[in-house]
Amino acid sequence: MNSIIGQKVKRIDGYEKVTGKAVYGDDLKFPGMLHAAVRYADIPAGKITRLETDAAANIPGVKAIALHSDIPGSDKVGPIRQDYLPIVKDEVFFTGDVLAVVAAETKEIAYQATEAIQVTYEEFEPVCNLEEAVKPESRLVHPEYKSNIMVHYPLIKGDIRKGFSESDKVIERTYRTGYQEHTYIEPESVTAVPDPSTNGFKIYGSIQNPYTTRKVVAIFMGLKLNQVNVIQSTLGGSFGGKDDIVSNMACRAAILVYKTEKPVKLTYTRENSMRESYKRHPYIMKYKAGFTKTGKLKAMQINILAECGAYSSQTFFVTWRSVVQATGPYQIENVQTDIKGVYTNKPYTAAFRGFGSPQIIFAQESLMDEIAQICGISPIEIRKINGYKQGSITASGQVLDQHKVSLQQVMQKAAHKANFTPKYKQFQAKNKKTSRYKLGIGLACSFRGCSLGAEGTDASSAIVSVQADGSVILLSGVTENGQGLRTTLSQIAAEILGIDLNQITFLQPQTSTINDGGPTVASRGTIVGGNATIKAANEIKKRIFSVIKDELKVHKLEQTVWQNGNIFNKQDKKLSINFNQAAEKAYFAGINLSAYGWFKAPEVSWEEETGQGIAYFTYVYGCQIVEVKLDTFTGKISVEKITAAHDVGKVINRLGAEGQVYGGTTQGMGYGVMEDFDVQRGIVKSDNVDQYLIPTIKDIKEIQPVLVENPDKYGPFGAKSIGEPTLELTAAATNNAYCMASGQRSYRIPLTLEQVKLGKNLKKPVRQSEASHSGKKLHPRLSNIKTITPVNLAEALRLIHKQKFQPLAGGTDVIVQARKSNKTIKLMHISKIEELEKIEFSETGCKIGAAVTFSQILENKKLQKHFPLLIKACSLIGSTQIRNRATIGGNIVNAAPCADSVPPLIAYGAKLKLQSAQNTREMLLADFIKGSYNTQLLPDELLTHIIVPKLPHPGYFYSYFQLGRRQAVNITRMSVSVLVHLNESGIVDDCRVVDGSLFKKPQRIKAVEEVLLKQKLSKDIIAAVEQPLSQKIEDEIGGRWSAEYKKPVFIDICQDALNDIWQQARKK
Amino acid sequence: MIALKFTVNQQDIEITVPDSMRLLDILREELNLTGTKEGCGIGECGACTVIMDGAAVNSCLILAEQCQGSRVETVENLEKDKILSQLQEAFLENGAVQCGFCTPGMLMSAKALLAQNPHPSLEEIKTALEGNLCRCTGYVPIIESVQKAAEKLGKDAK
């Protein structure tokens, strides 16, 4: 039997994606299409006292401005509580609120118009602190709901007082998690098009849940559902994120269509997306656990605050999942859980892969490890003692006997594959011997309810339509979001019909062609979509069977086999008919070959007051093990290996399932280690992916998927889910690994450098004046540039002298900065000027043209030989694409504190050649830079060359260390560059130590150099550096917010660099 | 406005565009080559990667003026006579594509790498792709794909 189920199958929508032909939201164009942009709130909370649009409306090319007063239908939308206004009325609740939308002939005009809309406010003190927000004296974010607590789910099982009294030990811990931003690589885009045939709209775009979008737009526009047809474009990632926000965008596009009768496209920039889109809920979780000496859990009390931000959105559902799963997969007789969703004036929160589970898993799995430690047993043992087994009863009182409870199995498989126990011991032993780097291994387990559970109506639809030639069209009410569902469902249909996958076309559905399949969330696509597909395909089989049974000499469908494009008599394989012929036969017999499959999930139940009931009809189990390497000097964690064992019921597409593991664990790792969404006083500080960091290719080392199969009676071919479980465990396991490495417990993620080093997430404080961000472009973009290319250096110098042109070389800094500027920027393109493009060597050293790119520097053999410190630093600048464009001159002139080429050049004693039309001068680089973004360059001067003198002797040792928040493409947090020369007797006769990003400007640190000069390198002499260095740092930056972190870390990395040199010297 | 002359996918282009236009906009809006994507606009995500004069670059950070006389290659140029390149095939075979939004940029970065370095090490592959963010695949299948494509290209060359 060549079943296609469980094979590695190439995704069926792959071709268009590798050729660039797939059509994503922003790729759409319609004749006469207008472009839209939104006017955001300037402050997080306040009444709008005046909104002035005249100036905007008068800009030529502006076609319409829609305000709250223009809304034809209901102004408020939302999945449960309608508290969201796609266009606000007279009050703002967070800075992603939209006051007006503009349609114009071009994007640029639309942006300009939004910026010309004048608004004044009566400001309110924003509610920004979750714990403050629940206090009775807090200002109410939405006074009409009478409380900032928008939802409260209790759960009571047994008697916790009794449980605690029977415990040998009781501990209480508080855990905190931050926002996580979806960061799908495609920002949101929606296009609304007038549809005269229904007097309504067609809506296209990056829409995760077309049926939700249809409903929201219909309500907002005062239309019937059949007047709105939603057609999903290829989705550039979603992870739960392109739901509410895209529906709200669709409302705004639709209202502009209504006003202009033209197609209107609204595409977001990354900054728009970061500001407005919803995120994962920050949680504060108080866990109190009682247990026996041997580690048996007796009672658990859990109090959780979930930050829902300005709007309720999916918080009802997200927190419900948390309440069901909060104890983790552990049987505890006495449980009390309370979870509250709380309003604040910050970005709102809703669905994100994991959906209320990554937070509680982090808390509960951290707690389990700590209890194990207290009881002196291993992390595995504690989970064996308490973990669910067949027939266990959950916190909500559900008996787990309708599916295979595989927790112990997945844990055992993961532990085996990852070599958990031996490695644990090995790492402990190694860590005793090392000082800087420590190793850790940690594990986390979970159970997860499949599909929506008692939180919503759970049903889905599919249509299988066989054409007269045997080709098949498949439609599903659940959607392809990039996860590979089209392929999975097509495989299921192909398997049932016994035909080749190529014979099936999966049609991206329109909401008007197939009934609501419910949202594609909760990893339910395969399980409910698959079941609906099976039903439809089976119906087709029955119908085709009716016309071929005589030919095959059978009476019942069960007597046939459908395989390899043929239908056989089971008993006598010689009797067969080709599927295509059978289809043709059925067609001519007038048989309806289009069948509708409807799957309704098995019954579930929930008791609101007590939190008891059958929460989900089945569950999946997972266990992940993470290995980390911790740099104790800097607090940097690198994840070395992830082993992910998941019971998926049955694998349908192995390639797809493994892909989910790779992708999900990577997001989970980011969540645990680096994804730190920064909101200060309600203002989003992480406004692009240079500030909000997600894992790069270098942050991933090894990921090992372990797919465990225990077919489920409710799943299609036994399949359950995989998408979300993969994400939910990684942060928890990483934290446990980190705790093992450091020997300390930690109670907050993400584990940023500062969190690890100082136990708190240090942030640059924002002054109130800074908070209201006037003066910046609302929509960063390039709009006011003038460029010119001089033919040679002389002309270039003339141009800056006369017309104040700013040089443009690679553009990697200039262009990024120009996006934010309001002024007209005159740029002179100098990167093709021959004189500036050369690297020349002489007896005395080397002369590098200012327009030489970093890639050219890295490739230059002579530079590699003579200036290795420079090469090392330059190799860590940006990415390959950036290094291919960015120039050394640009890096210097920009004078960013994080400019990586500057410290090594200072160490080499580099000089700069500065030229103007009248004058040429030379200056030491160390003197040229005055401070951050501040240099001695005169307005009419051009940096033409960097002169790097040869070192006085051969045989210098060098050491370089760059600290960034992830493993590549960093904004350097700090660096240290060291050059040392020893004479024949091993005495330091030259020594140059330069900081990066520490002091006001990078400089040689004489305080350190003086200690070393004329000394032999030794442990003691390196230790002696500490005191003067510490003093110097204290004097220079002592008062700064970042000093608390930077001071100890710099001392450590500086001493380590010196140690490195000492070791190199000893080896010689 | 700039009167621009350059080549895109071996075709000579002469076009007049505003000074503020980026190569990315010229490709997507003026030339209808929408395979190249915008993910951040600041050179951090790599979705807009194209090959310019042999090197992978972020087309969101290149102004029209900087394109003068250059040779640009985009994802639309990879498939020849309806035959996918080895890289494209490898991406499909190894599950390197999920949502596909990062894919054009990834392919161009990988192509630029293999053109210069037909036998890259693991570390060299990672360095070539470090500027391309992918939120779906966890990168593992992408690395595998580039390795396999390099192997195949190596064999084909023999």
Ligand code: FES
């Ligand atoms: S769009 Fe160019 S790098 Fe992100």
Ligand code: FES
């Ligand atoms: S496949 Fe979705 S971002 Fe890479």
